[in-house]
Amino acid sequence: MTFQGGGPLDTSSVSGGGGGGGGMGRIALGGGAGLILTIVALLFGINPGSITGGTGTGSGVSSQDAAELDAHIRSCTIEKANTDDVCRIVATVNSVNKVWSEQMPGYTEPKTTIFSGSVSTGCGAASSATGPFYCPADETAYFDPSFFATLRQMGGSDGPLAQEYVVAHEYGHHVENLTGVLAKGQRMGSQGPMSGSVRIELQADCLAGVWAYHADKGPDAMLEPLTQEQIDSVIQTAKAIGDDTIQGAGSNPEGWTHGSAQQRSRWFTIGYESGDQRQCDTFATNDL
Incomplete structure (x- = not known):
């Protein structure tokens, strides 16, 4: 279990979207953990769908319209958030909004769309192959839960908590959008x-760490006290989606878009250990 309490x-702020197939369209800038898959696939002339596949999760959402x-x-x-991928996304949205509303003056909640197959966004069309992403044009975070199965295949x-990190990372992009x-x-x-x-x-990884620091604190905390094992699962996932991990031997830093495995895990840890958004200023240093 991760979430405590009931009800x-x-x-x-969460809705269902998509359904059916669909090709790749214009991709949102500032995309998150999964977007690197599409970028790498396109660089190497591979159909992104051949990497991510179309498999569903234990939630059975792959064929839902x-x-x-929406009904789901x-x-x-x-209670469902502890066993169901769709509900885990919704519960994480609740938790992340709660934390940032308390930590950031002027915070406004984004929208979230949980989709299957393909979806139209303010940043263009996207498919399951895109992975989770945030679109600043419509201030919406998009998630196809089938990505979690892909994440496991990649070594995440x-x-x-690893799934919740993915959601918190995309909400980190919303914080970045609000701050400029x-x-x-x-x-x-x-x-x-x-x-x-x-x-x-x-920086989005670091902001996800800030969320994790605060999410289990206080009498109204939604998360149970986090364990080192759970934090280790996030570190494992952050490393699995590093540019160098995905590109493999001979990875060229000049082609990086998200940072190395070591960098991604390091910046999440900075956020988690400090709980301070000010420590996440990746633009103030070249020691990334």
């Missing part, structure tokens, strides 16, 4: 070890 979840997903979302409770953890960091990073280039893209992604 319904706030689903007011928007209406079915509305049925979510805290199948633990619940997202736009700043986009002006600094999309590839290279010191690029704006890498700085954006590492």
Whole structure:
């Protein structure tokens, strides 16, 4: 278990979307943990779908259309969030919004769309192959739960906190959008070890760590006290989606978009150990 307590979840900012197939469209900038899959696939002339596949999860969401997903979302409770991938996303949204509303003056909640197959966004069309991403144009985070199965295949953890880290990372991009960091990073280039893209992604990892620090604190905390084993599952996942891990032997830093395995795990740890958003300024240092 990760979430404690019981009762319904706030689903007011979460909706179902997508359904069916669909090709790749224009991809959102500032995409998160899974977006690197599509970038690498396109660089090597591979169909992104051949990497990510179309498999569903234990939640059985791979063939659900928007209406079915909406009904699924509305049925979510805290208890279900401990066993159901869709409800785990919803519960994490509740927790992340709670933490950032307390930690960041002027925080406004983004929207979240849980989709299956393909989805239309303010940043263009996307498919399951895109992985989780945040679109600043419509201030919405998008998740296809089938990505969690792909994440396990890549060597990431199948633990619940690892999945919650993916959600918190995308919400980190929303925080960056509110502070202006997202736009700043986009002006600094999309590839290279010191690029704006890498700085954006590492900061989102750090902000996910800040969320984890606060999420189990206080009398109204949604998460049970986190264990070192759970934190280790996040570190495992962060390393599995590092640029060098995915690209393998001979990885060229000039093509990086998200940062190395060591960098991603390091910046999550900085956020988690400090609990301080100010420690996440990846634009103030070249020691990434």
